[in-house]
Amino acid sequence: SPVKTLPETSPITSPRQRRDSDRYCQLCNAWFNNPGMAQQHYDGKKHKKNAVRADLLEQLGKTLDIGELKGIAKRRR
Numbered sequence: 001s002p003v004k005t006l007p008e009t010s011p012i013t014s015p016r017q018r019r020d021s022d023r024y025c026q027l028c029n030a031w032f033n034n035p036g037m038a039q040q041h042y043d044g045k046k047h048k049k050n051a052v053r054a055d056l057l058e059q060l061g062k063t064l065d066i067g068e069l070k071g072i073a074k075r076r077r
Helices: 017-022 035-043 047-059 064-075
Strands: none
Touching: 035 047
16 A cells, blocks of 8 residues: 655644544545545646745635635635
């Protein structure tokens, strides 16, 4: 089985947080059926894009809820 790497958004995690990250990504609002699906998600483009966006917003000192982020993304298309 592949080695699980933790999401970039959680540098220090407890065993419970690690289990929870195998089920749900709070950053992307995505649920997983198993740790393999979670790993694919964390390695994927959507999660990485959302992680970069969250880091940028944090650096800028802005806070937007997920609904606002989705609205911005739809307007760009």
